Amino acid sequence: MHEILFKEEIGPDIHMYRFHAPDVARYRKPGQFVIIRISDEGERIPITIADVNSDKGSITLIVQSVGKTTLQMAGMKIGDSIPDITGPLGVPTHIEKVGNVLCVGGGIGIAPLYPVAKAMKDIGNRVISILGARSSNLLILEKEMNDVSNEVLITTDDGTKGRKGLVTDAIKELVDQGEEFDLCVAMGPPIMMKFVSLLTKELDIPTIVSLNPIMIDGTGMCGGCRVTVGGETKFACVDGPEFDGHQVDFDELMKRLTMYEPHEKQSLDHYSSKTGCRLAGTLEGDQE
Ligand SMILES: Cc1cc2nc3c(=O)[nH]c(=O)nc-3n(C[C@H](O)[C@H](O)[C@H](O)COP(=O)(O)OP(=O)(O)OC[C@H]3O[C@@H](n4cnc5c(N)ncnc54)[C@H](O)[C@@H]3O)c2cc1C
Numbered sequence: 001m002h003e004i005l006f007k008e009e010i011g012p013d014i015h016m017y018r019f020h021a022p023d024v025a026r027y028r029k030p031g032q033f034v035i036i037r038i039s040d041e042g043e044r045i046p047i048t049i050a051d052v053n054s055d056k057g058s059i060t061l062i063v064q065s066v067g068k069t070t071l072q073m074a075g076m077k078i079g080d081s082i083p084d085i086t087g088p089l090g091v092p093t094h095i096e097k098v099g100n101v102l103c104v105g106g107g108i109g110i111a112p113l114y115p116v117a118k119a120m121k122d123i124g125n126r127v128i129s130i131l132g133a134r135s136s137n138l139l140i141l142e143k144e145m146n147d148v149s150n151e152v153l154i155t156t157d158d159g160t161k162g163r164k165g166l167v168t169d170a171i172k173e174l175v176d177q178g179e180e181f182d183l184c185v186a187m188g189p190p191i192m193m194k195f196v197s198l199l200t201k202e203l204d205i206p207t208i209v210s211l212n213p214i215m216i217d218g219t220g221m222c223g224g225c226r227v228t229v230g231g232e233t234k235f236a237c238v239d240g241p242e243f244d245g246h247q248v249d250f251d252e253l254m255k256r257l258t259m260y261e262p263h264e265k266q267s268l269d270h271y272s273s274k275t276g277c278r279l280a281g282t283l284e285g286d287q288e
């Protein structure tokens, strides 16, 4: 069993959890994720390891409630335990000193971006981060990203914080000012990663994205997480989740993510009517 050592609401429908998971904490590298089950009958959900404390044997997960399981998880308290945390899973990020690294995070994607930005900075890169959210109250980890970046730019769709606009506008602004980037790491909603990748392809900046297809076993056996990269089928759980953004078929990814929508809605509605727990309603539209 894995106890919840710490829990905090860091935004509407967004919680930070610290779980006791010493083995995962010991072996995890930036870019990796875990698959958790919050009860014996529960479904398996993949979540990126946002941070670890190997001395305390804890891992930090940042979870946005979007459906039944993540809403149920939001109702758990410090001291509660969950039966399974499997991992670390996935190929770690290739951390290398390349020079100027542009880190672009949108919405909950800032959670997986943070450990990568931190590792990129620690190895000696100059890290410029662009953080995007629909509105200021949905912006997470601003302080943490400031700590691991040389500069941070913020964009919000409604202009409540930073520049009004999209992360792609901020990328153009930096490039127009004469900034040159050796690598871009983009993590966020698929639509954001698609448009960042289209822009960085034009600008000739190599780009890594972290994909979030539906995963089931997380071991390369079920094929649920298949994505097309450079015309080839890849399994995001074992070949990724990070891939070359210029090679990813984002339209296929977005289509596959909606495959179970009616069932997910039915399950959430059933859970909400049984328990009275509801999403705060921040998910209309997308996060960029
Ligand atoms: C490698 C990876 C890392 C992730 N990291 C994070 C993270 O750090 N924080 C975070 O909040 N979310 C993360 N996600 C997304 C998270 O797994 C889903 O939000 C969660 O599974 C939704 O479960 P649910 O029952 O609450 O919602 P549901 O009602 O079941 O689904 C709502 C939406 O969540 C997605 N989803 C549902 N089931 C899965 C599944 N088994 N695998 C992947 N996506 C699913 C689909 O887009 C779906 O439309 C990650 C996904 C992947 C693949």
Ligand code: FES
Pocket (backbone or CB within 6 Å): 214, 215, 216, 217, 218, 219, 220, 221, 222, 223, 224, 225, 226, 235, 236, 237, 238
């Ligand atoms: S989740 Fe089953 S193959 Fe990747």
